[in-house]
Amino acid sequence: MGYNWNWGVLLQPVATGEGATYLGWILHGLLLTAALTLAAWLLALLVGTAFGILRAWPSRLCDAIGATYVSLFRNVPLIVQFFIWFFVVPEVLPTAIGDWIKSITPSTQVFVVSVLALGFFTGARICEQVRAGIAALPPGQLQAAQALGFRLPQTFRHILLPQCFRRILPPLTSEFLIISKNSAVASTIGLLELSGQARQLVDFTAQPYESFIVVTLAYIGLNIVILRLMEWIQRRIRLPGMMGA
Amino acid sequence: MIALKNVSKWYEDFQALHDCSVAVEKGEVVIFCGPSGSGKSTLIKLINGLEDFQKGDILFKGKSIRDRDVRLPEWRRRIGMVFQHFELFPHLSVLGNLTIAQQKVLKRDAAEAEHKAMALLDRVGLRAHAGKYPSQLSGGQQQRVAIARSLSMDPEVMLFDEPTSALDPEMISEVLAVMVELAQEGMTMLCVTHEMGFARQVADRVVFMDAGTIVETAGAEAFFSAPQSDRARDFLGRLLL
Amino acid sequence: MFALEWDTILAARSIIGAGIAVTLQVTLVAIVGGIAGGTVLAMLAVSGSRPLQLFSKYYVALFRAVPLVMLLLWFFLIVPQILRAVFGLSPSVDIRLVSAMVAFVLLESAFFAEIIRAGIIGLSKGQFHAAAALGMTRYQSMRYIILPQAFRAMLPIMMTQCIVIFQDTSLVYVISLGDFFRNTVSIGERDGTLVPMLLLAGAVYWAICSGLSGLVRFLQNRTAS
Numbered sequence: 080m081g082y083n084w085n086w087g088v089l090l091q092p093v094a095t096g097e098g099a100t101y102l103g104w105i106l107h108g109l110l111l112t113a114a115l116t117l118a119a120w121l122l123a124l125l126v127g128t129a130f131g132i133l134r135a136w137p138s139r140l141c142d143a144i145g146a147t148y149v150s151l152f153r154n155v156p157l158i159v160q161f162f163i164w165f166f167v168v169p170e171v172l173p174t175a176i177g178d179w180i181k182s183i184t185p186s187t188q189v190f191v192v193s194v195l196a197l198g199f200f201t202g203a204r205i206c207e208q209v210r211a212g213i214a215a216l217p218p219g220q221l222q223a224a225q226a227l228g229f230r231l232p233q234t235f236r237h238i239l240l241p242q243c244f245r246r247i248l249p250p251l252t253s254e255f256l257i258i259s260k261n262s263a264v265a266s267t268i269g270l271l272e273l274s275g276q277a278r279q280l281v282d283f284t285a286q287p288y289e290s291f292i293v294v295t296l297a298y299i300g301l302n303i304v305i306l307r308l309m310e311w312i313q314r315r316i317r318l319p320g321m322m323g324a
Numbered sequence: 325m326i327a328l329k330n331v332s333k334w335y336e337d338f339q340a341l342h343d344c345s346v347a348v349e350k351g352e353v354v355i356f357c358g359p360s361g362s363g364k365s366t367l368i369k370l371i372n373g374l375e376d377f378q379k380g381d382i383l384f385k386g387k388s389i390r391d392r393d394v395r396l397p398e399w400r401r402r403i404g405m406v407f408q409h410f411e412l413f414p415h416l417s418v419l420g421n422l423t424i425a426q427q428k429v430l431k432r433d434a435a436e437a438e439h440k441a442m443a444l445l446d447r448v449g450l451r452a453h454a455g456k457y458p459s460q461l462s463g464g465q466q467q468r469v470a471i472a473r474s475l476s477m478d479p480e481v482m483l484f485d486e487p488t489s490a491l492d493p494e495m496i497s498e499v500l501a502v503m504v505e506l507a508q509e510g511m512t513m514l515c516v517t518h519e520m521g522f523a524r525q526v527a528d529r530v531v532f533m534d535a536g537t538i539v540e541t542a543g544a545e546a547f548f549s550a551p552q553s554d555r556a557r558d559f560l561g562r563l564l565l
Numbered sequence: 566m567f568a569l570e571w572d573t574i575l576a577a578r579s580i581i582g583a584g585i586a587v588t589l590q591v592t593l594v595a596i597v598g599g600i601a602g603g604t605v606l607a608m609l610a611v612s613g614s615r616p617l618q619l620f621s622k623y624y625v626a627l628f629r630a631v632p633l634v635m636l637l638l639w640f641f642l643i644v645p646q647i648l649r650a651v652f653g654l655s656p657s658v659d660i661r662l663v664s665a666m667v668a669f670v671l672l673e674s675a676f677f678a679e680i681i682r683a684g685i686i687g688l689s690k691g692q693f694h695a696a697a698a699l700g701m702t703r704y705q706s707m708r709y710i711i712l713p714q715a716f717r718a719m720l721p722i723m724m725t726q727c728i729v730i731f732q733d734t735s736l737v738y739v740i741s742l743g744d745f746f747r748n749t750v751s752i753g754e755r756d757g758t759l760v761p762m763l764l765l766a767g768a769v770y771w772a773i774c775s776g777l778s779g780l781v782r783f784l785q786n787r788t789a790s
Contacts, residue, residue: 401700411695
């Protein structure tokens with residue numbers, strides 16, 4: 080195709096002159112992707128568990144609140160949610176807060192927005208897993224806890240949730256993997272994570288193949304690392320007779 | 325018609341079959357019995373190539389299954405098989421179960437396949453159920469459909485792998501009745517079964533297996549009245565209690 | 566600010582209509598191509614041949630490891646020349662639409678392959694044996710016995726995947742392909758009505774997807790009973 084390969088370009092200093100190399104940019108992008116993934120996963124766990132408990136709580140209203148959350152966040156595409164968090168939410172908040180948000184450095188702002196968007200999007204998936212995990216427990220568990228005099232919050236805290244989490248650990252760790260890929264959507268609001276750097280490098284170096292190959296390999300590498308981590312965690316937490324085959 | 329010659333089979337390091345030899349003539353009914361895990365189901369599945377083996381040979385009408393020009397689908401088409409768990413196709417109606425292989429394998433046209441299917445359903449007493457789905461039938465009815473499905477391919481030999489052991493007791497006799505009729509019509513049959521009453525009634529010979537070995541092969545009458553080996557005596561004694 | 570200016574939306578309806586057409590085209594091609602490709606990959610995965618199994622395995626692993634955004638960029642920024650050479654398209658064809666379709670078909674093939682493979686593996690060994698015992702070839706047992714059952718068992722999951730695809734097509738935003746979402750944003754930016762237009766886009770996606778998910782649940786309950 081007459082393409083001039085030039086891997087050396089990756090080690091050249093960047094055109095913006097900040098003492099970095101293009102490879103350095105990619106590594107910085109990888110770091111951002113990893114940080115974003117981890118932060119969003121933790122938020123998703125928190126949000127997902129909270130709404131999952133609501134869905135499993137024996138109250139019509141609580142269930143409806145949880146169901147509404149899931150419906151809103153699962154039936155709107157992720158990129159639309161990113162845009163709404165970024166462009167719409169600051170507008171609908173009270174002016175003071177909105178102005179404050181706009182005064183934060185743009186790079187911090189997009190990172191926080193990305194964590195929120197990914198966290199709430201993934202939280203809806205985790206919410207359903209938590210609900211299903213609790214529903215899958217034998218009804219006798221709730222009755223046994225109540226017969227022992229546990230109040231409902233105690234029952235969830237000490238009896239239902241610990242069992243539920245052991246069961247749903249495998250899907251929870253796969254969510255981590257899914258977030259790492261979905262985090263690429265953050266580039267659409269200007270976060271220079273891995274895929275954002277790939278696009279930036281195409282503009283700066285005019286050597287698209289090199290930067291795309293390196294970034295793709297970085298994603299595959301990240302994928303493998305997360306998979307290994309998942310396997311390790313799952314081995315660690317496995318209880319005799321609890322996890323099934 | 326069917327001959328197994330010194331067949332041995334291993335699963336990894338575990339030897340499942342030791343040097344098994346049996347010959348079955350046309351029109352013969354041979355019963356394979358023995359304690360569970362003795363390898364009789366495995367042995368019978370070797371005959372139509374559902375399981376493979378490492379040593380020995382299997383012949384069907386003088387031809388070896390190992391021959392280069394043997395095509396397994398064609399080989400299996402001529403050998404019918406009835407399974408312990410029926411294995412009807414749940415996404416097809418009873419009629420569909422009986423016609424699909426006739427049409428796709430034997431290339432019979434729809435009308436011919438259907439005609440044949442209805443005749444066979446008549447024979448196993450299930451004509452009225454042709455339009456139903458397998459899940460709507462009782463276990464005994466499903467197994468009779470499975471026998472009819474097998475017969476729809478005009479097999480030259482029939483293999484039965486514990487055809488009644490997954491059935492409730494009250495349904496066993498209806499399936500055995502169909503099998504007895506088949507035996508009396510002269511079908512060559514190899515049956516793995518624990519139904520000793522059935523065996524006495526129709527078997528020409530009995531092959532007794534234990535731990536992957538053929539311990540004893542005898543005429544049916546001789547086997548039941550005077551088994552030669554201790555293990556067969558022991559087995560029969562426990563079965564009759 | 567929140568008063569949707571229906572006049573401007575009405576005025577822009579042809580742009581939005583064109584966007585909807587693109588969204589539906591990409592979705593449809595991704596579903597049809599993905600199911601076809603996924604079936605082939607699943608067949609390879611359960612075939613007796615070790616090299617074919619490995620090909621299927623690594624194909625699925627590769628496409629599932631790379632973010633969709635990157636895939637779309639790959640196919641748009643880097644291989645339009647290859648696409649032109651392979652498909653022999655004249656330069657007048659919108660390369661963005663074609664490259665988006667190719668990226669989606671290749672990716673969704675991997676997802677459908679996993680779904681179909683799980684459906685096949687979920688069937689009992691006895692079904693394979695029964696089909697074989699009737700003299701069916703490998704192809705015949707797959708075609709008439711195994712795949713119909715696998716598809717039936719996996720139908721709800723496949724339908725859910727179709728809804729996910731419909732949502733994911735909005736990511737063609739990254740290659741500036743004017744689908745429903747991209748065009749909505751463009752109008753919003755042009756008219757200074759980005760906030761209401763984004764909310765409108767979200768509402769439309771929500772209505773369609775929650776309607777379809779409800780339909781899937783309804784069908785699931787009906788077949789279960």
